[in-house]
Amino acid sequence: MCTLAIEQQPTAAIPPAEQTTMRAAVFVAPGRLEVRDVPRPVAGPGDAIIRVTLTTICGTDVHILKGEYPVRPGLVIGHEPVGVVVELGEGVTGYSIGDRVLVGAITPCGQCIACLSGHLSQCGHGEGYEALGGWRFGNTIDGSQAEYLRVPNAQANLARIPDELHDEQVVLLADIASTGISGAESGRVRPGDSVVVFAQGPIGLCATAGARLMGAAFVIGIDGDETRLAMARRMGADVVLDYRTTDVVAEVRRLTGGGADVAIEALGTQETFESCLRSLRPGGVLSSLGVYSGKLTMPYDAIGAGLSDVEIVTTLCPGGKERMRRLMALVQHGRLDLTPLLTHRFPLERIADAYELFASRRDGVLKIAVTP
Numbered sequence: 588m589c590t591l592a593i594e595q596q597p598t599a600a601i602p603p604a605e606q607t608t609m610r611a612a613v614f615v616a617p618g619r620l621e622v623r624d625v626p627r628p629v630a631g632p633g634d635a636i637i638r639v640t641l642t643t644i645c646g647t648d649v650h651i652l653k654g655e656y657p658v659r660p661g662l663v664i665g666h667e668p669v670g671v672v673v674e675l676g677e678g679v680t681g682y683s684i685g686d687r688v689l690v691g692a693i694t695p696c697g698q699c700i701a702c703l704s705g706h707l708s709q710c711g712h713g714e715g716y717e718a719l720g721g722w723r724f725g726n727t728i729d730g731s732q733a734e735y736l737r738v739p740n741a742q743a744n745l746a747r748i749p750d751e752l753h754d755e756q757v758v759l760l761a762d763i764a765s766t767g768i769s770g771a772e773s774g775r776v777r778p779g780d781s782v783v784v785f786a787q788g789p790i791g792l793c794a795t796a797g798a799r800l801m802g803a804a805f806v807i808g809i810d811g812d813e814t815r816l817a818m819a820r821r822m823g824a825d826v827v828l829d830y831r832t833t834d835v836v837a838e839v840r841r842l843t844g845g846g847a848d849v850a851i852e853a854l855g856t857q858e859t860f861e862s863c864l865r866s867l868r869p870g871g872v873l874s875s876l877g878v879y880s881g882k883l884t885m886p887y888d889a890i891g892a893g894l895s896d897v898e899i900v901t902t903l904c905p906g907g908k909e910r911m912r913r914l915m916a917l918v919q920h921g922r923l924d925l926t927p928l929l930t931h932r933f934p935l936e937r938i939a940d941a942y943e944l945f946a947s948r949r950d951g952v953l954k955i956a957v958t959p
C-alpha cells in the first residue's frame with residue numbers, strides 16, 4: 588500500500604493562451620506524488636501540445652509510485668491521454684488547433700527500423716530497436732496526468748476522435764483495451780476457438796472482450812474477485828471461475844474437452860503462467876501480457892517435455908494513430924463498450940486519493956477517470 592503526500596499549490600490565474608505553467612501529478616520519490624505547478628510544455632519540431640481533457644491511472648503507475656518501476660524524480664506520470672490540440676510543431680501536417688485526439692500509451696516514431704518492421708512498441712526513435720522504447724509517456728518523458736502534454740512524433744500519434752464519441756468512451760483504448768485485445772490477436776484466436784483468460788483486472792477484462800471480438804466461441808474468465816468475475820461476464824466470458832475455490836486447470840480442461848486453444852496470461856505470476864500452460868491443448872498458444880519479476884520457470888511436464896508444440900508469445904501494448912483509429916472504430920460501430928470499467932471519477936487535484944483507491948481495489952474500483 589502506498590502512503591501518499593499531496594502538496595496543494597494555488598493555480599495560476601492567467602489566461603490559457605499565456606499560461607507558462609500547468610498543474611501536473613509529479614513523481615517525487617517512492618510513495619510520494621505531488622500535484623504541482625510545472626512549466627507548460629512547448630512544441631518542438633514534429634511535436635504537438637494537447638490540453639488533456641481526460642486521463643486515467645494504470646496499474647503500472649502504481650508500480651512507479653511504489654518505486655517498483657524506477658523513473659526519474661520530477662517526472663509527470665500517466666500514459667492514457669485524451670485531449671484537444673492547442674499547438675502544432677513544425678512539420679506536423681493535416682491537423683488543426685482544436686482537433687479532439689486520442690493518443691496511445693505507446694508513441695512509436697513510425698520511422699525507425701523497429702517501427703518499419705512492424706514492432707512499433709519496441710521503437711528505437713529513429714535508430715534500430717529499443718526494448719520497450721515505444722513507451723515514453725510517464726516513463727522517459729512527461730506524461731498525461733497534467734493539464735497539457737507534449738506528444739512526440741505527433742504525425743504518427745494523434746488519432747482524431749469521431750465527433751459522436753465522448754472522452755469516456757475512448758480513454759481506455761489508449762492502454763488497457765489496446766493491450767488486452769492484443770492478447771487475443773497475438774494468440775491468433777480464430778473463429779470457434781476456446782479461450783481462457785487468467786486474471787480479470789482491467790487488462791484481463793479487455794482480453795476477454797478481445798477474445799470475443801476475434802471470434803472465440805467459448806471464453807472462460809478466471810479471477811478471485813466477485814465484482815471482477817461479474818464484469819468478466821459482461822465483457823463476454825461464457826463461464827467464470829474463481830481460482831480460490833476451484834481447481835481451475837482441471838475445470839478448464841474439462842470444459843474445453845482437453846484444453847483451450849488459447850490461454851491469455853493477464854497477471855504476471857509464475858502461478859498463472861504455469862496454469863496457462865497446463866490449461867492449453869497440445870499445439871495451443873499461450874499469449875502473455877503480464878509483467879513478471881524475478882525468474883519465470885517452465886516445468887517440463889507442462890510442455891510435454893518440450894514436445895507439445897505449444898507457442899508462447901508476449902506483447903507490449905500496441906500504439907500509434909492507426910491502432911487508435913481501429914479501436915475507436917470498434918466503439919463507434921457498437922462492437923466494444925468499455926465505459927462500465929470506468930467506475931470512479933476524480934479531478935486532477937485529488938489524484939493522490941484516486942491512486943490510493945485504485946491501489947486498494949476497494950469499492951469495486953476498476954478504472955478511474957481523472958479530469959485535469
Ligand SMILES: NC(=O)c1ccc[n+]([C@@H]2O[C@H](COP(=O)([O-])OP(=O)(O)OC[C@H]3O[C@@H](n4cnc5c(N)ncnc54)[C@H](O)[C@@H]3O)[C@@H](O)[C@H]2O)c1
Nearest residue numbers: 646786788789790810830853854855876877878902903904
Ligand atoms: N503487456 C502490456 O503492454 C501491459 C500493459 C499494462 C499492464 N500490463 C500488466 O498486465 C498485468 C495485469 O494488469 P491489471 O491492471 O489488469 O492488473 P490488476 O492488478 O488490476 O488485476 C489483477 C487481477 O488478478 C487477479 N488475480 C490474482 N491472483 C490471481 C490468480 N492466481 N488467478 C487469477 N486471477 C488472479 C486479481 O483478483 C485481480 O483482479 C500486470 O502485470 C500489468 O503490469 C501489461
Ligand SMILES: [Zn+2]
Nearest residue numbers: 645646647762
Ligand atoms: Zn499502462
Ligand SMILES: [Zn+2]
Nearest residue numbers: 696699702710
Ligand atoms: Zn520507431
